[in-house]
Amino acid sequence: MSTIDLSADTAERPLPQLSRQGLEARALKSGVLTGLTWLAAVLAAVPLISVIYMLMVQGGARLFGSGFVEVLTGLPPAGFEQGGGIGPAIVGTLAMVGVASLISIPIGILAAIYNGVLEPRSWTANTSRFLAKVLTGVPSIMAGVFVYAVLVIHWGYSAWAGGIALSVLMLRTVVLAAEEAMAQVPQRMKDAAYGMGCTRTQVIWKVVLPTGLPGILTGVLLAVAGAAGESAPLLFTALFSNYFISQLSEPTASLSILIYNFSGMPFPNQIELAWTASLVLVLMVLGFNILARLIGQPKV
Amino acid sequence: MNAAAETMFIAEPYQVAGEVVIECNVAKIFYGDFLAVRDSVVPIEKKKITGFIGPSGCGKSTVLRSLNRMNDLISVFRFEGSVMYHGQDVYAKKVDPVLVRRYIGMVFQQPNPFSMSVYDNVAFGLRLNRYKGDMDERVQKALERAALWKEVKDKLKNSGLSLSGGQQQRLCIARAIATEPDVLLMDEPCSALDPIATRQVEELMLELKERYTLALVTHNMQQATRVADTTAFFSVDISKGGRTGYLVEMGPTGQVFQSPREQLTKEYISGEFS
Numbered sequence: 001m002s003t004i005d006l007s008a009d010t011a012e013r014p015l016p017q018l019s020r021q022g023l024e025a026r027a028l029k030s031g032v033l034t035g036l037t038w039l040a041a042v043l044a045a046v047p048l049i050s051v052i053y054m055l056m057v058q059g060g061a062r063l064f065g066s067g068f069v070e071v072l073t074g075l076p077p078a079g080f081e082q083g084g085g086i087g088p089a090i091v092g093t094l095a096m097v098g099v100a101s102l103i104s105i106p107i108g109i110l111a112a113i114y115n116g117v118l119e120p121r122s123w124t125a126n127t128s129r130f131l132a133k134v135l136t137g138v139p140s141i142m143a144g145v146f147v148y149a150v151l152v153i154h155w156g157y158s159a160w161a162g163g164i165a166l167s168v169l170m171l172r173t174v175v176l177a178a179e180e181a182m183a184q185v186p187q188r189m190k191d192a193a194y195g196m197g198c199t200r201t202q203v204i205w206k207v208v209l210p211t212g213l214p215g216i217l218t219g220v221l222l223a224v225a226g227a228a229g230e231s232a233p234l235l236f237t238a239l240f241s242n243y244f245i246s247q248l249s250e251p252t253a254s255l256s257i258l259i260y261n262f263s264g265m266p267f268p269n270q271i272e273l274a275w276t277a278s279l280v281l282v283l284m285v286l287g288f289n290i291l292a293r294l295i296g297q298p299k300v
Numbered sequence: 301m302n303a304a305a306e307t308m309f310i311a312e313p314y315q316v317a318g319e320v321v322i323e324c325n326v327a328k329i330f331y332g333d334f335l336a337v338r339d340s341v342v343p344i345e346k347k348k349i350t351g352f353i354g355p356s357g358c359g360k361s362t363v364l365r366s367l368n369r370m371n372d373l374i375s376v377f378r379f380e381g382s383v384m385y386h387g388q389d390v391y392a393k394k395v396d397p398v399l400v401r402r403y404i405g406m407v408f409q410q411p412n413p414f415s416m417s418v419y420d421n422v423a424f425g426l427r428l429n430r431y432k433g434d435m436d437e438r439v440q441k442a443l444e445r446a447a448l449w450k451e452v453k454d455k456l457k458n459s460g461l462s463l464s465g466g467q468q469q470r471l472c473i474a475r476a477i478a479t480e481p482d483v484l485l486m487d488e489p490c491s492a493l494d495p496i497a498t499r500q501v502e503e504l505m506l507e508l509k510e511r512y513t514l515a516l517v518t519h520n521m522q523q524a525t526r527v528a529d530t531t532a533f534f535s536v537d538i539s540k541g542g543r544t545g546y547l548v549e550m551g552p553t554g555q556v557f558q559s560p561r562e563q564l565t566k567e568y569i570s571g572e573f574s
Contacts, residue, residue, distance in 0.1 A: 188412040192472070194373060196425045196479075197402030206424070211415045 059275030099163025108174025116179035141232035159252040162238030177219020181212040218296035225288035231256030314550035327381035340547035351528025358534035359545025368404035369397035405481035411468035413460030425479040446474035466497025
């Protein structure tokens with residue numbers, strides 16, 4: 001790039017040259033680096049796309065073929081049996097995520113109200129926030145071990161135990177996301193509510209919660225999506241079952257454990273079903289994520 | 301320096317001719333250990349606009365926000381003195397600050413509509429007080445009084461945040477007057493607005509004082525001369541290392557600006573303050 005000759009007197013300098021000088025070193029470098037960042041951005045999207053592609057190829061035929069009703073509602077096949085489906089696993093996953101949601105969402109939002117609005121700088125809030133963050137780093141199998149030791153040893157494998165283990169994992173996401181959403185409600189909006197003569201309860205109920213709702217829902221849905229895909233916490237809490245659950249206190253099938261069990265079997269039919277179950281699970285999780293994104297978008 | 305000059309300056313009390321709604325008598329206002337304001341007696345006259353002027357940090361906003369106990373939301377805030385409102389001390393132990401704020405409304409520096417529709421913003425206070433009458437009529441009346449009705453009557457369902465800055469501030473005024481508060485406190489309501497929106501809000505203030513009592517903090521001295529009936533000038537003494545604000549002079553706006561009693565006032569309004 002041509003530089004300005006600063007030694008010359010201003011009046012004697014040549015007229016400014018502002019047009020591009022073709023392929024000079026600086027432009028080339030800029031182009032190469034921009035290309036690199038573009039490549040990295042594309043690479044970041046490759047894993048998800050290739051996973052979905054692979055699942056479509058391997059499990060799509062079963063799910064989108066003529067037998068999809070049987071796949072979604074049928075019982076898993078035994079041995080050399082042909083056909084069959086993953087119905088109990090879908091119902092089991094939904095049931096356990098439901099139990100986990102019923103436990104973790106109310107507790108999580110109440111905790112977030114305390115941590116984010118009522119006493120954000122208190123010892124309790126700081127500790128609770130710190131521990132929720134630490135919990136984020138705890139491997140999910142620990143939730144399973146914990147629930148196994150506390151509940152399963154006494155009462156056996158059940159959907160309750162699976163749901164409780166999932167709720168441990170959901171709680172941290174709900175608490176942190178809901179607190180963040182409520183903390184982002186501008187102070188001036190809260191001032192306005194106090195200025196109208198709102199009590200603290202009314203400020204939270206009429207202003208903080210409605211204003212933070214999109215963010216809270218986003219956090220909740222991400223937590224649900226995460227829980228739906230978990231397998232480790234369910235391994236020794238819900239175990240597995242080949243049948244639809246009739247009550248929450250019995251061993252329960254889940255998509256992730258079905259995938260784990262069937263993918264190791266020597267029968268092509270089961271292996272194909274494992275692929276289909278993976279596809280169903282990924283689509284479920286993807287659906288929750290997309291919903292979370294849509295709700296979280298600011299409305300104008 | 302002689303002993304008399306060493307004693308702290310206290311403004312001459314302003315003798316009010318008309319009816320006083322709030323008799324504000326600040327002895328000391330603290331934030332933690334920090335003495336923010338001292339010795340300021342500020343009577344707020346009924347159906348007049350009382351302007352609070354002074355340099356940054358002089359405590360004018362602090363005093364204004366003390367009138368409806370908005371400062372209670374700051375945990376380290378401490379008030380010594382009294383704010384007599386219809387014969388009751390707002391700071392008496394048995395007084396509920398939430399109820400005080402329902403009678404003494406507030407408009408803030410930054411327009412702060414809620415993230416809900418224009419209609420719901422105005423109806424907020426009415427619903428809060430479980431108003432049973434014709435909600436539509438009250439909302440329309442409040443918007444008309446805030447000189448906003450014509451602009452928003454076709455978009456009552458739009459978000460209050462979708463309006464322009466000046467409209468948002470008038471929406472906040474409509475929200476505040478929908479419940480017919482006795483007194484309206486305005487903390488630099490025009491500082492975030494452009495000159496046209498500022499003029500609209502000023503004209504609105506002059507109309508509002510027919511019905512309400514207004515107290516206005518402003519950085520803009522022209523604004524004080526344009527709208528305030530009475531002006532209270534605060535200053536801050538930084539010579540001794542502190543930053544404590546106090547009332548210097550209070551009187552009819554014309555007198556304070558044309559023939560101020562105090563040298564400090566004269567310097568401030570002529571722009572000679574340091």
